[in-house]
Amino acid sequence: MTARHEEIAEELRRAIDREEYTVGSLLPTESGLAAQYGVSRGTVRQAVAALTAEGLIGSRQGARRVVLASRRSQTFEELRSFAQWARAMGREATGRVLAQRYRPATREDAVRLQLPAEAQVLHVLRVRGLDGEPVLLERTVYADWIAPAVEAIEPDCPSVTQRLYDDTGLVFAYGEHVIDAVAAGAEDAQILGVRRSGPLLRVRRVTTTREGRPVEWSDDRYRSDAVSFSVYNSTGNNALARKTAE
Amino acid sequence: MTARHEEIAEELRRAIDREEYTVGSLLPTESGLAAQYGVSRGTVRQAVAALTAEGLIGSRQGARRVVLASRRSQTFEELRSFAQWARAMGREATGRVLAQRYRPATREDAVRLQLPAEAQVLHVLRVRGLDGEPVLLERTVYADWIAPAVEAIEPDCPSVTQRLYDDTGLVFAYGEHVIDAVAAGAEDAQILGVRRSGPLLRVRRVTTTREGRPVEWSDDRYRSDAVSFSVYNSTGNNALARKTAE
Numbered sequence: 001m002t003a004r005h006e007e008i009a010e011e012l013r014r015a016i017d018r019e020e021y022t023v024g025s026l027l028p029t030e031s032g033l034a035a036q037y038g039v040s041r042g043t044v045r046q047a048v049a050a051l052t053a054e055g056l057i058g059s060r061q062g063a064r065r066v067v068l069a070s071r072r073s074q075t076f077e078e079l080r081s082f083a084q085w086a087r088a089m090g091r092e093a094t095g096r097v098l099a100q101r102y103r104p105a106t107r108e109d110a111v112r113l114q115l116p117a118e119a120q121v122l123h124v125l126r127v128r129g130l131d132g133e134p135v136l137l138e139r140t141v142y143a144d145w146i147a148p149a150v151e152a153i154e155p156d157c158p159s160v161t162q163r164l165y166d167d168t169g170l171v172f173a174y175g176e177h178v179i180d181a182v183a184a185g186a187e188d189a190q191i192l193g194v195r196r197s198g199p200l201l202r203v204r205r206v207t208t209t210r211e212g213r214p215v216e217w218s219d220d221r222y223r224s225d226a227v228s229f230s231v232y233n234s235t236g237n238n239a240l241a242r243k244t245a246e
Numbered sequence: 247m248t249a250r251h252e253e254i255a256e257e258l259r260r261a262i263d264r265e266e267y268t269v270g271s272l273l274p275t276e277s278g279l280a281a282q283y284g285v286s287r288g289t290v291r292q293a294v295a296a297l298t299a300e301g302l303i304g305s306r307q308g309a310r311r312v313v314l315a316s317r318r319s320q321t322f323e324e325l326r327s328f329a330q331w332a333r334a335m336g337r338e339a340t341g342r343v344l345a346q347r348y349r350p351a352t353r354e355d356a357v358r359l360q361l362p363a364e365a366q367v368l369h370v371l372r373v374r375g376l377d378g379e380p381v382l383l384e385r386t387v388y389a390d391w392i393a394p395a396v397e398a399i400e401p402d403c404p405s406v407t408q409r410l411y412d413d414t415g416l417v418f419a420y421g422e423h424v425i426d427a428v429a430a431g432a433e434d435a436q437i438l439g440v441r442r443s444g445p446l447l448r449v450r451r452v453t454t455t456r457e458g459r460p461v462e463w464s465d466d467r468y469r470s471d472a473v474s475f476s477v478y479n480s481t482g483n484n485a486l487a488r489k490t491a492e
Contacts, residue, residue: 021357022357022358025357025360025452026360066422068422079479111268111271112268112271114271114272173480174479174480175477175478175479175480176314176476176477176478177476177478177479178474178475178476179425179447179476179477180470180473180474180475181428181446181470182445183444197444198443198445199427199428199444199445200427201425201427202427204268206268206271212312214271222427224427224428227426228425228426229424229425230423230424231422231423231477232420232421232423233325233423234325234419234420
């Protein structure tokens, strides 16, 4: 049997998903929620603690808490793999390689991955799912020095990042992401099950080791009805800004 | 006459815009650039300093510098108004109000802006341009307490944020942004000059004062061929993550 506080946590998650409480807005007070669900404030507090741990809601503002994210929204506060993000949101990540081949580095590959022009890179087309539904199509190019380890991974591995760490000790430490919107191409539409030319959320990213060595670059296309990104920021310099300044 | 280092700075900006140097990749070394442009390393250093100040390139990695952003890419390291972002990138921001009216707060307005249900909010439809070209359509709802100050601003004011600060001392301190992709509607397509149903980059945001009081919420739609967003992050907790945690 599910405990009452777990039921209430799930109700709150769904209300956030439905945008009944939108990102940036405040939840009702503890006593307001207790009255609404007909439970004690202690029970509400347990439910709220679960959502806080999941990163869905933040610190108190007066008697209330701010909604930071919904389960369809990925924050960029830290670099997280798709699988890590899904797990943090209580959802199951799946992955499946559709095609994989070595190719000589293009000029773009060589620049982005800091490789000599003659390097052989590994191109992987992979579809990722949330709770079994395809939401992301990745076109990833891996540097020659990590390609054999990637090639050895089974095609339905849910977390390539975790597997590479387990197998080789590689840590994806830094990520640079460029986000825009693109029209779904024929391949995108077929694999993601969306209308051709419809809007997709695209992220082009380069991921590097702690030493700044590029491991992979990728063109990732998300179904926009399934995933969004959230960013919370403030005026003036913060630590992230300082990190990239001189 | 333009100084040589200014010419080289502009060449580098254009190379980044053309994605000859992509975000996340490294520029050549100072001596490499000096050889390429046939100038002294001192001249290269002046050009590089200009791009660093603009936030386009970051700190040194070995002898080279990482490309952090292109002029079409907006970072989320800090909360910046459209006009502030354009200026930092050396481009001119324009704005024009197309429609503006008071209306009773909807339930969504009241929740997002923390207003009583009977409040009158100000809805503004505004097109924003970069160097004269329309790139952003904003549908903004202002809280009742700031609406009269917004209404008093001339329709072609290039920076509403700056004007509200000058007129009322209001500081937009925190922003929560939810980013996704949407198909252009009829109004979007007509005003932005894009194909109907084509992809637009959407940001839904709530901006608050230092005290966390919501000032406005907005549905902003960007032409994706003109603007992208960039995010640079790392694994593990950073200051931003800590700020939103308990």
